[in-house]
Amino acid sequence: MPVGGLLPLFSSPAGGGLGGGLGGGGGRKGSGPAAFRLAEKFVLLLVFSAFVTLCFGAIFFLPDSSKLLSGVLFHSSPDLQPPADHKSGPGARAEDAADGRARRREEGAPGDPAAAVEDSLARIRENHERALREAKETLQKLPEEIQRDILLEKEKVAQDQQRDKAVFRRLPPVDFVPPIGTVGREPADASIREKRAKIKEMMKHAWNNYKRYAWGLNELKPLSKEGHSSSLFGNIKGATIVDALDTLFVMEMKDEFEEAKSWVEENLDFNVNAEVSVFEVNIRFVGGLLSAYYLSGEEIFRKKAVELGVKLLPAFHTPSGIPWALLNLKSGIGRNWPWASGGSSILAEFGTLHLEFIHLSHLSGNPVFAEKVMNIRTVLNNLEKPQGLYPNYLNPSSGQWGQYHVSVGGLGDSFYEYLLKAWLMSDRTDLEAKKMYFDAVKAIETHLIRKSSRGLTYIAEWKGGLLEHKMGHLTCFAGGMFALGADDAPTGLTQHYLQLGAEIAHTCHESYNRTFVKLGPEAFRFDGGVEAIATRQNEKYYILRPEVVETYMYMWRLTHDPKYRKWAWEAVEALENHCRVNGGYSGLRDVYLRHDSYDDVQQSFFLAEMLKYLYLIFSDDDLLPLEHWIFNTEAHLLPVLSKNKKEDEVKEK
Ligand code: DMJ
Numbered sequence: 001m002p003v004g005g006l007l008p009l010f011s012s013p014a015g016g017g018l019g020g021g022l023g024g025g026g027g028r029k030g031s032g033p034a035a036f037r038l039a040e041k042f043v044l045l046l047v048f049s050a051f052v053t054l055c056f057g058a059i060f061f062l063p064d065s066s067k068l069l070s071g072v073l074f075h076s077s078p079d080l081q082p083p084a085d086h087k088s089g090p091g092a093r094a095e096d097a098a099d100g101r102a103r104r105r106e107e108g109a110p111g112d113p114a115a116a117v118e119d120s121l122a123r124i125r126e127n128h129e130r131a132l133r134e135a136k137e138t139l140q141k142l143p144e145e146i147q148r149d150i151l152l153e154k155e156k157v158a159q160d161q162q163r164d165k166a167v168f169r170r171l172p173p174v175d176f177v178p179p180i181g182t183v184g185r186e187p188a189d190a191s192i193r194e195k196r197a198k199i200k201e202m203m204k205h206a207w208n209n210y211k212r213y214a215w216g217l218n219e220l221k222p223l224s225k226e227g228h229s230s231s232l233f234g235n236i237k238g239a240t241i242v243d244a245l246d247t248l249f250v251m252e253m254k255d256e257f258e259e260a261k262s263w264v265e266e267n268l269d270f271n272v273n274a275e276v277s278v279f280e281v282n283i284r285f286v287g288g289l290l291s292a293y294y295l296s297g298e299e300i301f302r303k304k305a306v307e308l309g310v311k312l313l314p315a316f317h318t319p320s321g322i323p324w325a326l327l328n329l330k331s332g333i334g335r336n337w338p339w340a341s342g343g344s345s346i347l348a349e350f351g352t353l354h355l356e357f358i359h360l361s362h363l364s365g366n367p368v369f370a371e372k373v374m375n376i377r378t379v380l381n382n383l384e385k386p387q388g389l390y391p392n393y394l395n396p397s398s399g400q401w402g403q404y405h406v407s408v409g410g411l412g413d414s415f416y417e418y419l420l421k422a423w424l425m426s427d428r429t430d431l432e433a434k435k436m437y438f439d440a441v442k443a444i445e446t447h448l449i450r451k452s453s454r455g456l457t458y459i460a461e462w463k464g465g466l467l468e469h470k471m472g473h474l475t476c477f478a479g480g481m482f483a484l485g486a487d488d489a490p491t492g493l494t495q496h497y498l499q500l501g502a503e504i505a506h507t508c509h510e511s512y513n514r515t516f517v518k519l520g521p522e523a524f525r526f527d528g529g530v531e532a533i534a535t536r537q538n539e540k541y542y543i544l545r546p547e548v549v550e551t552y553m554y555m556w557r558l559t560h561d562p563k564y565r566k567w568a569w570e571a572v573e574a575l576e577n578h579c580r581v582n583g584g585y586s587g588l589r590d591v592y593l594r595h596d597s598y599d600d601v602q603q604s605f606f607l608a609e610m611l612k613y614l615y616l617i618f619s620d621d622d623l624l625p626l627e628h629w630i631f632n633t634e635a636h637l638l639p640v641l642s643k644n645k646k647e648d649e650v651k652e653k
Helices: 033-060 062-073 097-106 114-139 143-169 190-214 239-250 254-267 278-296 299-316 354-364 368-382 413-425 431-447 474-488 494-513 547-559 563-579 604-617 643-652
Strands: 219-221 226-228 275-277 326-328 449-451 457-459 461-463 466-468 470-472 523-525 629-631 637-639
Touching (some): 190 219, 190 226, 190 239, 190 563, 190 604, 219 239, 239 254, 254 299, 278 299, 278 604, 299 368, 413 431, 413 474, 431 474, 457 494, 474 494, 494 563, 547 563
Antiparallel strands (some): 219 226, 275 326, 470 523, 629 637
């Protein structure tokens, strides 16, 4: 009997040897005595696995063995779990202690080589723990119950898969609505025109080098002049191409857009047998393809976006419907990050699917995508929130919160962003999203936002009621978010939220200004006598992240205060002086050092986000007007779904 056959249906593959849980009902077919023999086998497996796991623990993880045992032998409750020292993360905005090193390495941040070995061993250990836990749970059930569960689940999975595939087979024709404001006027002011042209030149430098040294691969290593691949995308290729499509379009780089489109037509392939991050693939690939479709009307982008959306649907096959973080695109088997609180899904990951999935339903004519994300909302609304706050971890099996950690940076951030943008993208009809957003922001203000002794407003992190006075680079997006939501704030609070946005922008600008290179660190602190400065070596890096410039863009559009253009230009100069190299743009390992400390990765979001936001800051407001366009969290463009159009559609029916 394959070990995979022992796993409950909702379980994930625990590495190669434990895979195949979904199909593994064979061993449970018998009942009565045969099933008791099965139970004996379970016990043997339990003892054997415990032995192997403890050997690993003894050899490699002695200091951690208590954690290991507690995971195996006791049911953990959030209150009993030791606090994970989580760090604000890369791409996914979702990262925690055990996995942090691995993911920073993927995005090009410094990491020590021993970490690779440690990480893979941690993964093995986690797999053992999970298998043991699941085997133990299964043993507690009667054999008939197990058999019935398996059959029911098999049926449900088969039905779901059939339904998912049908979506793609029946892609209906849609009328392409010509987009609004995709070509703006040339700015009247010559110096602004010049700055805008400079940013376009930066895009050419980044793109041409990617094309020359890493074409078709995910990202570029600008110093090594070769491709860079991140496991976040499994075997899917071309992240930079898909991420850059809409920036190329908006900057009117027509030849480049056409070559990117041809690559998508001929090479973009989602039929890969590999595990991907559902969040990353959604925001970069689904978002990038949707955006390219809405700008250009080219069918290939709609087709590819829906095809990929269908591939992601099995991630939602969990008891609660809260999706897994990781999904094997071929087998449809999902699991969560091994480090995430007791097998939890991450708020910023499952909470950052809404905009794209609503558009997938819109463009495919099939409600399945919207249903999935609306169910996430239902689950969230049915849960008690500690002090009105949303913890970063939610267990997809139990549907309950994991550890009580709250963050507007890594692990939490874009969940809040998507609540606001769901409201705006619905043409202000999604009142539930609006309420959830403003309720959440109120709780964040009460419990997380603080002022330093020298007057800098910052957003701290909340761990079970205690504040960590640290703000991540990722958190800096929130300035723009507060300002963007200000117009619809509860009575009398519009000015307040604009002001809050301005204060966060100021603090984040300070975090840049207090470094040598004038680009900010991954995280900065407000304790131990410092303000807006990174004090830990592993928080001093900068990986071409866009959040600070993103906030400048919203603040510029919403206030036209010239300081935002000034600050944006400072960022351009810093990028040119410290990140530009012959082969493209590189992140830095330490922003406080006087000498170069390149990390040798040109992140795809540098082209998708950073250069697009900069270009918009030095364009007139008629280019991509905010009342018509919503930027997903990777700065991909999604049109507001006009309420008049919906009314017209209803009338037609
Ligand atoms: C991008 O992929 C997105 O902005 C995401 O929301 C967070 N991480 C990176 C940029 O820092």
